[in-house]
Amino acid sequence: MEPDPPNASTVLEETCGTTTFVCEYEGGIMMGADTRTTLGPYVSNRESDKITKIADNIYCCRSGSSADTQAICNLATYHMDLDVADGLREMQDPPLVYRAASLFRDIFRENEGNIKAAMIIAGWDRVKGSQVYALPSNGVLVRQNCALGGSGSSYILGYVDKEWRSNMKREDCMEFMKTALSLAMARDYASGGLINIGVMETEKPMEKHIFTQQELLRYCNYQRTL
Template sequence: MAPPLAQWSNPLAMDSDLNDPHSMGTTIIGVTYEGGVVLGADSRTSTGIYVANRASDKITQLTDNVYVCRSGSAADSQIVSDYVRYFLHQHTIQLGQPATVKVAANLLRLFSYQNKNMLQTGLIVGGWDKYEGGQIYSIPLGGTILRQPFTIGGSGSSYLYGFFDQAWKEGMSKDEAEKLVVKAVSLAIARDGASGGVVRTVIINGDGVTRNFYSGDALPLWHEELEPRNSLLDILSAASSPEPMSINFKQALKSSITRICYLFDKP
């Protein structure tokens, strides 16, 4: 077996990634609130190690009141969504009224389960109907269906379970729910290399549907994305100023030098 770094020294090996399937190693979120649901997703689509699309829309409309967040193989999730949208349209014509969220979710579950050996896709269905209000359904790989007050999916979800355990609460307002979704997706973008780009949200309630867009420069920064503060470079640059050295500056400089000596084991 070739060493892992061999592909980086061979341009032809890297080009082979361009033939890989488009994958939405992604972050998708669905949250219920008092009166409706909020869906959110990032926008990065990758092909191997390449970013194939940095602004893809991963929240797809199924009916006027039901949307689905897609993760996994882009082709698989798109074709499943197209089939389900077609059958829901026929269902609406036959009944003379919009399909419920539960019907849409179970149709997606049926397609996913019956083709589980061929599909690589995880879905989150969210919507509102007059019978049960706002609903969120999770359909992971294999075709299981779970109704939950909130759910997360995609590669970025592994960084968010603890965050949601602490941050989610029952009976949130619409604004609180959307802020939670945007904050969570931006946190996953900061940690997960397969998530990135912009954040899109869809708010669904009895008044209709609202779609919002948050560009990358409007998202909160986390961890290593933040500007460094009180670093050694800041201290040394302050030392070159003509102002006299303050006591706090002396203490900070002494502390920084002590840490450097400790790291290099030179007292």
């Protein structure tokens, strides 16, 4: 005898209950996120990578439903590849960041009300240099120098507004980002795990840096299990 199907009201959706943070600094762009995903009140994955590659020069930070954000990233990447097949750009040329961001925006608008997601798309190109685009769930695309996303971002908005500067050195920006993400992870139950930071500079591949719980304790006096 086959078991009864699960009650729809008890099925939990995996979410990137998240803190994402992207900002420009003097030499490029820095993207940071925690690594925790959740199923309701349960931690389902402690080491999820929420910084997703769209092209060699473009990445996005994902927050919201894991299934939705992964599907959207796959669809956007597919359309970016079609641009080459359709002759809109040469294969050796890096794609435009705004082109990628507008694809995400169009997907959000075409599926309005059916997806639970927010994105921050960032990268560099040879036309406009470094760029950061925030895309909340309502599908309104906004270019910003500094963008936050996810449930943990509300805890650090004031701190980031006060401390961020457009001309930060790379080392200062790294310390600033680690502090901000640590503060958010200490207060937001859905953010935790490790800190994943990606550094992008023009004509260079992204550098990924992972910071463990023990390395983060000095950035935040309020301690809990990350």
